[in-house]
Amino acid sequence: MVPLSFAGDEFALTRSGALYWPRENALLVADLHLEKASFFARHGQMLPPYDSRETLERVALAIRETGARRVITLGDNFHDSDGSTRLEPHACGMLEALTRAVDWVWITGNHDPSMEARCGGTLVEEMQLGGIVLRHQARRGESLPEMSGHYHPRLQLKLRQRHVRRPCAVVSTDATGGGRIILPAFGALTGGMNAADPAILKALQPAQTIDAVLPASGRLARIPLWRAAA
Template sequence: MAISDSWLTTQLAKRKLSITKFAGLLWVLDARGVAYLPALDWLVVSDLHLEKGSYLRSYGNPLPSVDSQATLKRLALIIKDYQPARVISLGDSFHDKHSMARMTAEDRAFLCNLVSQVTQWSWVEGNHDPDLPEGIPGEACEEIHLNKEGAYDVVFRHEPEAGLENNLGNNTKTGNRAQIIGHFHPKMRTAISRRRYSGKCFISTSQLFVMPAFGQFTGGLDIEDEVMLSLLAKNERNTFMMYDGIIFKT
């Protein structure tokens, strides 16, 4: 862990970070779109969607081949700041199974070097990338379970476990186990002093925490959408919106 108390205090004052509690653990939410778990020195990022640009371009969309490079460079700066013991990439890290074949040699080398700088890098499987591309360092897994009796019980997945909709508090499969997921790319709109803002966000209830998408070309699902409301009840949710380099609770 590289962050110091003075760095943390400065970043909080600048509203570059926000602190929240979820599943019995303290989390640092970074305005750049990642979550940090100080207790374990883990950094969590979701939905990189590497090579989405080249995928869309193959279908006639006039997009430049810069999304993977831009995404990885942003992530590299964050990792340099935190120097975490572990990075968890929470699914859909690669846009499709042919992503690595389309990625430039330079970007592949950059990615492999970045992963190799971290002691432990976990690639959680997503619906876009159920299999880790060959030649990429790190470990692939379906989910990561973190448990300490009497303190916390949380699972890191790409999508929520089945049966959560409208029944989070009583689901017999998950019990009281909290979940940190990606997949939905949450975004929101709000008004402050008669000005309207929109942007990506972190959103949570007592049992479900949804990460924002980190990838350069990733869109989003509005938190007022029926799908989001079925998972995160409006009267129970906490939202942290990112806008113009800052993060704030709404």
């Protein structure tokens, strides 16, 4: 984990893309996309049906690493609203164990707006915690500090003749000293969008700066993506 200061508070970003909030003892993860493989299988594209197990194992590891007593998911928890009905017994048992062990809150997303919490947890559309808005998709023009997911940001750059592609968070700052964060996708079977894509930069306006951030060699690497004109 590496420290990350945001909105006057201290957080820690894990290598897996989760964000730990010590003051709230909360772990935030975005875009699990559970049961994505079974969704594609229903449409004729056969994928190994173990993505949910792998994703939940990643969540369990992040809980152990941080000691979090609360987990808040930032939407697109399942790849579709019926995904929870397709969880095989082993994966559902894993999820039930996690939702019993911690205070688990599901924020719904555009993929799963009508999901059911069949294996535990509490459903909300969005919430505020510690003065920060938690929702699935960044809302352009939001004046409060905000955390979201949705875009699956991934840093793409050329470094020493090598093309580097790694999931990252995207952090903006604004004139009030606040800002917003878009977390990377946490799911085992998720792709990514270039962190500098105009859709991401537009979603975080108004902003003074927008950076990609990710753990690198035990420190927080910060790569500028956009700067307001002087």
